[in-house]
Amino acid sequence: MKKQILVTGGCGFIGSHTVVELILNGYQVIVVDDLSNSNASVIDKIQSVTGERPDFHQIDICNRDVLTSLFKQYAFDAVMHFAALKNPQESYHLKEKYFLTNVEGTRRLLVAMEDCSVNHLIFSSSAVVYGNPSSVPVAESAPAGATTNPYGETKYRSECDLAEFCEKNLAFSAISLRYFNPAGAHPSGIIGEQPIKPAANLIPAIGNVITRKTDSVQVYGCDYSTCDGTAIRDYIHVCDVAKGHVAALEAGFARTGHHIFNLGTGKGESVLGVIHAFEQASGRVIPVKFSERRQGDVASCYAEADKARQELNWKAEHDLPTIARDYCHWLSLSN
Template sequence: MTILITGGAGYIGSHTCVELLNAGYEIVVLDNLSNSKIDSLDRIREITKKNLKFYQTDLLNKGQLKTIFSENDIEAVIHFAGLKAVGESVLIPLHYYHNNITGTLILCEVMEEFGVNKMVFSSSATVYGIQEQVPLSENLPLQATNPYGRTKLMIEEILHDVYISNKNWCIAMLRYFNPVGAHSSGRIGEDPNGIPNNLVPYITQVAVGKLSELNVFGNDYTTHDGTGVRDYIHVLDLAAGHLKALEKVMTTSGVSAYNLGTGRGYSVMDMIHAFEKVTDRKIPYRIIDRRPGDIGISYADPTKAQRELNWIAQKGLEEMCSDSWRWQSNYPNGYEIDNKEQKEQKELNVIR
């Protein structure tokens, strides 16, 4: 059984590739490498002792996407590919709408053309926007507060309409919360381009000395210490959730959303203190203004995923922090190509 993984060289995608290969699936990875590194794919092969096929292309390239489906017997798609930074989406919303929504439309068109109607979609808890209650359950009204979140919400609505038009489709939309951690080997992890948009890689880069201090965006939220509270989930738990969702879509039809989170919230200061304990280092920080579109408290009600996918998060805060630190301390500059010979060899592994 061959699964196409769009955005499979990225942070969550790469860990999900490991999960699927270890479970016996054959996988084809599509990634334009705009916010990922080809090195992650070699390390996936190293960890799993299994091979994968990789195409460096973009979902906006419909012709290349059709070639991928023509050359491979694809039975389902796990769709990660998309731009994902809340703050950046506020600055360049048209780019986010075009990339995320148009790319998904093209993907669905090609899937229909080739008779592939099983999808696991990478959605986000940002679709909930600002709610008066927590934890957040799947039946709450959706009201995204930033362009990134709105692209995820619009895609969810599109996928509902796709199913209404063709009841053979089965789609699991995974609304996950705040992924952290890395593979326990320390060989793959989160390697953002430039200054990190997410809290944990920012903390680890400060701890390793790559950045001088952490910016804490606001300390006037109605939380126990004034800083924002989020539901942090280990990336390996998240990857396992994608495998469970894939198993479900392969055996049924319909469209449904699932929260993937731990059901517990930690503040920014909680995370700083946890990392200080794990690393035995002080994490310098400064308080600055809130970011546009940010909310105060967000954590999941994960009971639907437990009930319908037989999935539950297993890893706690200390393991999230220690695995993140193992990756960052082993590879302070993330994925690197050491010399020209290695770069040329890696380029030979890309199907264009």
């Protein structure tokens, strides 16, 4: 009998790649998504990659009645929770909406899980909870909570809620995965990053230049104390992130309490370095326009990922050139 896994936000970038990995590892997957920043056609693409079609329900997890009905319909063994608003810059203007969707949505999910005795949750957190780290690489023991934008605050608040929930429900396990900068696409070229709203992160902006939708990439800040003056981040292949979720799920079945893991490569790449890698992969010159630093951006942030390697038997397998290659392959098939 296959274990049933509910994946919220399963039509999104990281969620869809994780659904693929879950199916390939023998799980039965039920996807929910409100499609506010994704498309249901992703379900067809998941079927193309895996040969199996996950059940899909268009649901807003903030709708208590619909969520309760879903939990009564299935016998979930665990939940993977990706559903969230995720644009740091947008979160300054829509703070209330971000807290409703990200924080209150997670709380309502926990209530539904408790009512139906579903005791295992994998939570999509983020390295933004570390704020502006005092040193790199950043380990899980580093201070968290001094976030630089409301989006990061919602992720940290939900982590605190999960820790408190586990203290009150001793049979419950919650694993928060703090990943750094997921990027790339499935090597098949069938699934990639297709947000409906304009993406705020670097790789889609590069993709827009490669596909001639825009003329240049806007680089925010060229005066950081880094190797080339641009910000440094830890870019991790989305398939590595997806495999990290499966590893966390399997570990979660054997433990209780709240646990935190970084998912990253342990290596920082500058913005200009990333652009160069995509020039190499695409064969295109990618013009750059520099502008002022954005509110809340930090100079350097990359992961210390030893804990995940030791406790989850997971590590990132792909490098930046592979990320660029797979993303460009997906672009060539989807445009």
